[in-house]
Amino acid sequence: METAFELAPAIVLLPLAAFVVALLFGNYMPKKGALAGIVATAGSLLLSLYVMAAVATGGQHQETYFTWAAGDAVSETGVPTIEFTFGTLLDPLSALMLVIVSLIAFLVHVFSLGYMNDEGETGLPRYYAELGLFTFSMLAFVIADNLLMAFMFFELVGLCSYLLIGFWFRTESAPSAAKKAFLVTRFGDYFFLLGVVAIGATFGTLAFQGDGSFVAAAGEAIDNGETLFGFGAETWVTITGLLVLGGVIGKSAQFPLHTWLPDAMEGPTTVSALIHAATMVAAGVYLVARMFGYYALSPTALGIIAFVGGFTALFAATMGVVKDDIKQVLAYSTISQYGYMMLGLGVGGYVAGVFHLMNHAFFKALLFLGAGAVIVLMHHEQDMWKMGGLKDKAPIVYYTFLAGALALAGIVPFSGFWSKDEILFDAIIVGLNEPIFLAAYAMGLLAVFFTGFYTFRMVFLTFHGEPRSDAARDPHPVSWNIKFPLLTLGVLALVAGIANLAPVYKLTGLEITYLEFWLDGQYGGYADLTYSAYGDTVPFGTDYIGSETITLLIAAGLGLGLAVGGAVFAMVLYNVPEPEPHTENLGSARTVLRSNYYQDEYQVWLAENLTLPLARAADRFDQTVIDGVVNGVSSVSLFGSGRMKRLQTGVVTNYAALLIVGFIVLLVVLGVLGGWFV
């Protein structure tokens, strides 16, 4: 067991080695660096499974590897020192996430053989090096045992995202999309950094776990009714929590910072699958789960998380309805699904949120890889109106994509149903106790219908009906390296729900909610990072309609009914040989949706009419006032010295006179001060 934990740093460092190898020697290797990445991620996957097994048999591990700065600044709560360290925290949550990340990274590397190598892309060593760097940063983020380390690797995954979105840097759109992604997420990360500094300055520690963690310190401060920086302890926890949430909203593409994600689809589809669906975008939600104990202290912060999540779920789902590009549909569904996770976490459903995070990673990576396969089949065509009829030409792609679609739409028994149902159930029982949350629940519930609709609109347009272009009549074949990842993820999309069949447990009493036991530390883990520990802190009560069973059945029935309703509606409209663009009947609503509610426009307007004048005013202030003072000081001394230098006449007699006058003056001064003349 100890061996597994001692090997944990290797999980992180293997992809880093792959990055170096691919960068330096990629050009001379048979698959241009792909093999290094595959070997490294396979190694990471095996070691992650080993760590998971070690946690499952009652282990947990926290170790500091490196202290890179220590100081003796006294914090607001009176802690005399602060240390900035690199360390690992291996508990059920991070072990689970390690497996998810390394598995998806491995499958994406394999898929890249088919999507990038076989398609004759250039710049492959750069591609594989950046994938390796991303995997390294993401895994390091996952095992981080303190907030600052998490922040650093949070930034690094953002950098890799920027690099990979702009992979085809010779096109016009990719570099622009990369810049947009970088700037928008950076805007959120700015608040995250402020939050890290605030938490460090308040509690004198940034550790996630243990008695010396900021979570424990915050709980103590609230219990003692302390005043922190002029605020009540709970208000201050809310403020700092919301600052950190800024980074989460940027990274997990939540409203209003979601605008970068659809544009990020300019990158290779493999990158979209790995970074912009399954892992990096999950970093935000993972961070909320990682420091859930902190958010649990503040009902306000939780409420905001729930509402941002619920609203984003609905908002993004409606935009997904009218998109024609297969990757755009998936991008909006990703935003929407992360909204669900935030909703789940916001109502205190820690297990539900993490469960959906896991399932979503599998089925959304599957859908993106499926879309990548479709793009290969279609000779790099992404417009769904030019597809159709691919069902019979590529059955493996079709059936795996269908599995992902059923999971995304939330149709029983696919994995997405179980986790989405659990989130909505957690939302409704909290909502019945505190009616304001019913609004968040209603938004989430309504989004289920749209999800079912756009998912199956996509499936039917892509795979059903008659082929609508030459490429669709004669698709490009796909090889094993595309089919293998699809099949693996397809099976997972079908069965991953088994991990936590909470409704079955509640109906029959069978104890099969394994993920809940897992996250509750019943196999291994730290007592302060368990579901029940969080459950004690979360300030929301719950209520039922009638009994728990009836509420459960109502919630599940509503969710499933709406999902099926959306799917059937899409089937009626689009599952015909020659589908018509029905969304055009929406009229002006379609224009608004196609323009993404003018989110980009108003953000550009804000930048141009608010930020730019503000920056100009600041520039003017700098140029005139700040520089004016500096220039004034220098011109005064320049002028003064210009006058002073006239003393140097060059005539030696004058110097002698000055010498003597100076001596006499000195003598007189000393005399006066020394009292000779009294």
Added chain:
Amino acid sequence: MTVGIEYYVLLSLALFCIGLFGVLTRRNALMFLMSVELMLNAANINLIAFAFYHGNLTGQVFALFTMALAAAEVAVGLGIILVLYRNFRDVDVTVPSEMRW
């Protein structure tokens, strides 16, 4: 009969003032140098007079040092004056005023 200390001081003061006057008014570098010698010797007189007054030989020893210093100073000073003359065909100290602002 012993001469009172105040006469020595007056002599030294007079000598110093003559030297000072020379330094401030003369333009000839040689006169300049001589004036400086006068001032040094005024100091010497003081040193010796007070040494005698206190019955302590240290002052006299210092006067010897000052003479050695004066000799060295004259050597350097004459060297400078020679160079001055070679460059300007003159020993007027107000002529070479290039070394200024």
